[in-house]
Amino acid sequence: MRTLLRALLARRWAAVWRRNARVWRRLAGPALLGNIGEPLLYLLALGYGLGSFVGEVEGMDYITFLASGFVCASVMNTASFEGVYSAYTRMAVQETWTAMLYTPLDVHDILLGEAFWAASKSLLSAVFILVVAYFLDAVHGWQVVWVLPVALLTGVAFAGMALVMTAISRSYDFFLYYFTLLLTPMLLFSGVFFPLDGMPEAVQQAAALLPLTHAIELVRPLMTGQPVTGIALHLGVILLYCMAGLTLAGHLIQRRLFR
Amino acid sequence: MQPIVSARGLTKCYDGQAVVDGVALEVLPGECFGLLGPNGAGKTTTLRMLLGMTPPDGGELQVLGYAIPEQGRVMRRQLGVVAQQDNLDPDFTVVENLRTYASYFGIKLGEHHPLIRKLLAIASLEHKAGARIEELSGGMKRRLAIARALVNDPQLVILDEPTTGLDPQARQIIWQRLRALLNEGRTLILTTHYMDEAQRLCDRLAIMDHGAILDVGSPTELIERHIESHVVEVHGPGLQRWLDAGDGRWVLRSERVGETLFCYTDHERELVEALCEHQGLHYLSRPADLEDVFLKLTGRELRE
Numbered sequence: 001m002r003t004l005l006r007a008l009l010a011r012r013w014a015a016v017w018r019r020n021a022r023v024w025r026r027l028a029g030p031a032l033l034g035n036i037g038e039p040l041l042y043l044l045a046l047g048y049g050l051g052s053f054v055g056e057v058e059g060m061d062y063i064t065f066l067a068s069g070f071v072c073a074s075v076m077n078t079a080s081f082e083g084v085y086s087a088y089t090r091m092a093v094q095e096t097w098t099a100m101l102y103t104p105l106d107v108h109d110i111l112l113g114e115a116f117w118a119a120s121k122s123l124l125s126a127v128f129i130l131v132v133a134y135f136l137d138a139v140h141g142w143q144v145v146w147v148l149p150v151a152l153l154t155g156v157a158f159a160g161m162a163l164v165m166t167a168i169s170r171s172y173d174f175f176l177y178y179f180t181l182l183l184t185p186m187l188l189f190s191g192v193f194f195p196l197d198g199m200p201e202a203v204q205q206a207a208a209l210l211p212l213t214h215a216i217e218l219v220r221p222l223m224t225g226q227p228v229t230g231i232a233l234h235l236g237v238i239l240l241y242c243m244a245g246l247t248l249a250g251h252l253i254q255r256r257l258f259r
Numbered sequence: 260m261q262p263i264v265s266a267r268g269l270t271k272c273y274d275g276q277a278v279v280d281g282v283a284l285e286v287l288p289g290e291c292f293g294l295l296g297p298n299g300a301g302k303t304t305t306l307r308m309l310l311g312m313t314p315p316d317g318g319e320l321q322v323l324g325y326a327i328p329e330q331g332r333v334m335r336r337q338l339g340v341v342a343q344q345d346n347l348d349p350d351f352t353v354v355e356n357l358r359t360y361a362s363y364f365g366i367k368l369g370e371h372h373p374l375i376r377k378l379l380a381i382a383s384l385e386h387k388a389g390a391r392i393e394e395l396s397g398g399m400k401r402r403l404a405i406a407r408a409l410v411n412d413p414q415l416v417i418l419d420e421p422t423t424g425l426d427p428q429a430r431q432i433i434w435q436r437l438r439a440l441l442n443e444g445r446t447l448i449l450t451t452h453y454m455d456e457a458q459r460l461c462d463r464l465a466i467m468d469h470g471a472i473l474d475v476g477s478p479t480e481l482i483e484r485h486i487e488s489h490v491v492e493v494h495g496p497g498l499q500r501w502l503d504a505g506d507g508r509w510v511l512r513s514e515r516v517g518e519t520l521f522c523y524t525d526h527e528r529e530l531v532e533a534l535c536e537h538q539g540l541h542y543l544s545r546p547a548d549l550e551d552v553f554l555k556l557t558g559r560e561l562r563e
Contacts, residue, residue, distance in 0.1 A: 095346035
């Protein structure tokens with residue numbers, strides 16, 4: 001924990017972040033298309049198609065409800081993909097991390113650089129969906145800018161967890177467990193597509209432990225101009241996931257690479 | 260003169276088995292120090308310990324005056340590493356590889372910085388500055404890996420099997436580059452399987468096996484200490500008859516390996532003359548070399 005904080009302040013991680021950003025810039029075209037095109041399609045299809053049956057949800061158009069959930073889901077997906085597939089490639093296949101460890105960088109610098117990079121991509125995807133949502137009239141009021149720091153923090157939380165998976169994985173196939181057993185249920189039961197009120201009590205209680213639920217609890221009112229409640233709790237849970245994920249990932253990667 | 264590396268009682272165990280077992284090493288400034296040993300001898304683990312990437316289970320280790328692994332980060336500022344697998348960044352061009360690697364040291368290099376030009380010249384890759392890594396040959400990649408290891412102007416460069424898998428021309432160029440580094444006053448530590456490479460490059464070398472250092476010295480010292488001046492390799496249908504004749508008074512020591520008899524002698528001319536008088540013998544007379552020392556110390560059985 002303290003080593004992590006010291007590495008954060010030393011800012012050597014910025015070199016790792018910039019390396020990833022430079023690689024991304026080369027492939028930005030198709031990545032951006034995916035970032036804008038896909039959520040736009042889903043939002044239009046589900047929002048209007050399903051929305052015409054559903055009508056209003058929690059006092060708003062279904063498409064407005066869905067858009068705020070999509071922002072958070074996209075943050076989760078983007079950080080998770082970067083934190084497992086891309087990070088694993090750099091760790092185990094290309095040995096990019098090994099080369100970094102021959103320099104004054106250490107495991108915590110790499111870890112923070114990777115996590116912040118994944119979170120930055122998350123932030124970018126959130127911005128794109130916000131823009132799309134704005135044109136679909138699903139954004140109400142200037143407080144929407146507070147979605148950005150929430151997206152970044154949530155991105156770090158999911159990147160931390162993803163890097164834990166990367167640290168213990170022996171192959172790409174392993175990540176299917178993570179996606180199928182953890183992320184997909186989280187996507188379905190955190191209030192992205194429908195409000196949790198109608199679910200059984202047990203499901204609601206379980207959902208309250210998930211970081212995505214808390215991200216949505218913050219992002220939805222921020223986007224729709226409603227009063228935000230329980231800020232400390234929601235931020236606290238997300239922050240807890242950040243710290244737990246990064247600390248554990250740091251420990252596991254250290255153990256894996258420094259045999 | 261303060262040693263560049265000083266290790267005492269260095270030990271590393273995996274699953275209760277000592278892979279490196281009480282290694283003592285001293286590497287002096289400006290020398291090229293070689294680590295030789297069969298597969299699994301503990302060379303790579305020893306190197307990883309020097310880099311601070313494998314925490315030793317016992318012993319003391321100082322590299323460039325810093326305690327390792329505790330002060331590894333500070334030490335690595337003055338260290339260059341050329342790994343066996345090159346691990347260049349496949350997403351970048353040649354120049355981007357150099358610039359990105361420099362950024363890990365906190366060094367900002369513009370695309371046309373004089374250091375970039377110098378490093379490209381060291382790698383002889385001026386014409387490939389904008390090429391992707393996958394377009395490079397094995398030798399080019401290794402040269403780039405060496406140039407990359409120099410971005411921070413290191414005092415010590417550690418190379419793990421620098422010419423493994425390269426063709427003779429590519430190896431020659433690598434050797435020239437490494438000699439140039441030595442002439443600039445840098446210290447080199449390398450592992451290798453190639454005896455000719457060790458003999459050409461290394462001022463001193465250590466022969467390792469089963470996690471321990473068997474002997475240390477200059478190539479000439481090691482040969483003199485362990486082997487007679489010449490080796491005559493004898494084979495052919497007449498070998499048994501020659502042995503039965505008992506005409507081996509010039510042979511100080513011999514060793515039968517399969518169909519070949521290795522005769523160690525200080526009187527190679529007399530021995531060769533004696534061999535000429537027999538029929539059905541083929542022989543090769545040559546000065547003793549490092550390979551003879553290596554095989555004597557580590558044995559001839561296969562390591563797989």
